[in-house]
Structure formats: C-alpha cells, structure tokens
Amino acid sequence: MESFLKTGKLGSDASSSSSSASASASAPKKSASWSGKPSRKPTPWVEKYRPKTVDDVAYQDEVVAVLKKSLAGTDLPNLLFYGPPGTGKTSTILAAARDLFGSEMYRDRVLELNASDERGINVVRQKVKNFAQRTATATRRPDGQPCPPFKIIVLDEADSMTRDAQSALRRTMEKEGRSTRFCLICNYVSRIIEPLTSRCAKFRFKPLAKDVLIGRLEMIAAGEKVSVTQDAMEALLETSEGDLRKAITTLQSCARLKEADGEAEEEAGGPVGTAVTGDDVREMSGVVPGHWLDRLFDVCKKNSYEKLQAFVDDLMAEGYSVVQMIDQMHTRIVEENSGGLSDRQKSVVCEALAINEFRLLDGASEYLQLMDICALLMKTMADGA
Numbered sequence: 001m002e003s004f005l006k007t008g009k010l011g012s013d014a015s016s017s018s019s020s021a022s023a024s025a026s027a028p029k030k031s032a033s034w035s036g037k038p039s040r041k042p043t044p045w046v047e048k049y050r051p052k053t054v055d056d057v058a059y060q061d062e063v064v065a066v067l068k069k070s071l072a073g074t075d076l077p078n079l080l081f082y083g084p085p086g087t088g089k090t091s092t093i094l095a096a097a098r099d100l101f102g103s104e105m106y107r108d109r110v111l112e113l114n115a116s117d118e119r120g121i122n123v124v125r126q127k128v129k130n131f132a133q134r135t136a137t138a139t140r141r142p143d144g145q146p147c148p149p150f151k152i153i154v155l156d157e158a159d160s161m162t163r164d165a166q167s168a169l170r171r172t173m174e175k176e177g178r179s180t181r182f183c184l185i186c187n188y189v190s191r192i193i194e195p196l197t198s199r200c201a202k203f204r205f206k207p208l209a210k211d212v213l214i215g216r217l218e219m220i221a222a223g224e225k226v227s228v229t230q231d232a233m234e235a236l237l238e239t240s241e242g243d244l245r246k247a248i249t250t251l252q253s254c255a256r257l258k259e260a261d262g263e264a265e266e267e268a269g270g271p272v273g274t275a276v277t278g279d280d281v282r283e284m285s286g287v288v289p290g291h292w293l294d295r296l297f298d299v300c301k302k303n304s305y306e307k308l309q310a311f312v313d314d315l316m317a318e319g320y321s322v323v324q325m326i327d328q329m330h331t332r333i334v335e336e337n338s339g340g341l342s343d344r345q346k347s348v349v350c351e352a353l354a355i356n357e358f359r360l361l362d363g364a365s366e367y368l369q370l371m372d373i374c375a376l377l378m379k380t381m382a383d384g385a
Helices: 002-007 011-026 061-072 089-109 121-132 163-175 210-223 230-240 244-268 278-285 290-302 305-318 322-336 343-361 366-383
Strands: 079-082 110-114 151-156 180-186 201-204
Touching (some): 061 089, 061 201, 089 151, 089 180, 110 121, 121 151, 121 163, 210 244, 230 244, 230 278, 290 305, 290 322, 290 366, 305 366, 322 343, 322 366, 343 366
Parallel strands (some): 079 180, 079 201, 110 151, 151 180
16 A cells, blocks of 8 residues: 555556666766856856956946056046947946956956946935945955955946936945045936046947957957958948947857858769858848848839839838948938038938937837838939039
8 A cells, every 4th residue: 555655556566667767866967958068158248248347348448448457546537428339338337347356256346237227216216225335344355466345336327217216326426435435437427417527437348440450350359260251351340330349249140051061062972162251141130131221222213102102011021220321311312412402401311310310219110200201312313503
C-alpha cells in the first residue's frame, strides 16, 4: 500500500519504479541543449566598444580636459551635458565615474536613471532622494587609490522630466550637495529649468567630425574582422549624421546580414562575399533609393493628379519611411535643385516639408502627408516663378 501511494503501482513493479525514480532523482540533471561548450552571449558593439576611461572619449576635447582636472583633484561639480544623440554624453560621465570609484565601488556610488522612462516627481522624491541621503564614508578604493567622499546620480534624457520633477530635483541638489553630485544629460538644454542649469557646469557635445567617425568605425571593423568598402564608409557617414552610436549599430547590422549571406553562399558552393557595401548600408538604414526621388519630380512636372496618386500608392507599398523621404526631398531641393525651382518656390516647398514633418511626429497619417507634399510640389512647379 505504501508503494502504491508513492508510485501508483503495486508489487515488484512499484518497487522497481520507485527505485528507478529515486535513482533518476539522485542523478545529476543534464540539459538536452547543452553541448559541452559555454554559450557565448552576443554583445552589441555599442556596449563592447564603449569608452572605459575618459581618455578613450573621442573628439570632445574641452569636456575631457575639464573632467581630467576635476578627477585629478577629486572635486567634481554638478554637470549638465547637452547636444545631439550619439556624441558620447552618457559614455563620458560613466567613464569618469569608473576613473573616480574603480570597477568595484562603481555600483555602490553611481545611480543611473533614464528620465524618459522615470520622469515623474515620485522618482525624484523616492529613488533620487533616498540614494542622495546615503552616506559615502570610504575614502580609499580596494586597490588603494583615493576615493572621493561623494556619490554620482546620472539622469539621462533629463529634458523629458516634468517641470514639477525638475523643481523637486532643485531642492534635493541643494540639500545633498556635499555628499552627492548630479549629472543631467539632455538633447535640448532649453527644456531644463533655469534654477537647475545655474547649479551645473554646462558642456555642449558637438556632432562628431568625419575623421573621428571614420577612425572609430575602422577600429571596430578591424577588431571584428569586417571588410568595409569605401562606398560603405561614405554611406555610414551620410546616414549617421554625426551620430556614432547609429553608425556602429548600422555597421553591426550589415555585418551580421553579410555573415548570414556568406554562410548561405558557402553551403551552396558559390563564392563567399563578406564585404559590407554602400547598398547594404543604405538598405539597412531605410534610405529611399534615388530613382524614387527622380520619379517623384518627373511625375510632379506632368501636372496630373491621377498619375501622382498612382505614384504615391506605389511608394507607400514599398514601405519606406515618409520622414526619411521628406529629409531626402529637402536635401535634393536645397542642394541639388531638382526640378529647376526658383528661390521663392524652394522656400514654399521647404516650409511645407517642415509642417508635414511636424504633423508626422505628432502621429498624422503618412499617406495623407505625402500626398499633401506631392500635391503642393506639383502645384508649385505648375505655377512657375
């Protein structure tokens, strides 16, 4: 009976099944998917090649010089970093924190919050205030180097914080100024209230120069053993617009795509081509091919609404981003003057492009906005100067 209660079977079968069950329980469990080799987690190249020290930060010479002086004296003011995305704002303060506290004390002394996700006043009253009130007593790192007696709170995307949250943060900065340093990171400094900006040392991060972008991309390509053509490098510079993070992400995506294509070609017995080309970069970045723009201006010159609508339908079916289309139309009109527009016509069309892009960012229909732009361009060309 006791055997039946344990296994649901009677007699010798029960005893044998119970013994086998106990044997299987005592035996170590092996995963069916384990092949004896440690699994390698893929790491984004943006994180893999993120600067570890202040000296590794590229191009922002003024910021690096001031931070080095502050780090040498272990006296850091409240900081406000602003500028375009992908220029090294977050990487710079995190590298400075590692130089100050070392890798072992880094987690205890640094609080990093993304204000675009947590931007309400409760975050300032709870997370920020509680961390700021903690004392930092240790004056020596485990490796024997001196350690400053303060903590660092990094608020990324601070321009997304509400005004109430920024006002509450001002009071926390005043009360906990001796034990805590704040670093606010934003794209638009005009969205930070004046009481906060006056309490911080402001540093503007410039878009990275082309030679700096090329140097970093070539270093990463060499480290990852990726072949990049000259056309692909120019396409990366064109599509990134000074955003190093975007350029690295695009390069990694293209490399993974070509790696998969190379394996397929090798299995098929054909030639293996792993070089990243300009067409790969433009396709991965969602750039609208130039022939679509050529067709757009040709259709607008014909002054036929039916043909224009058919063209827009075809373009939307291809799935290209209308915001990207607007950006390329602006470049084509201003720099290349496609369609032979006069200065007055250019101003009219460019104003319409700005208005329609604003509507798209507010969530308007892509199809309607593209039709509106094309109809206005067709009307402007028909009216002449």
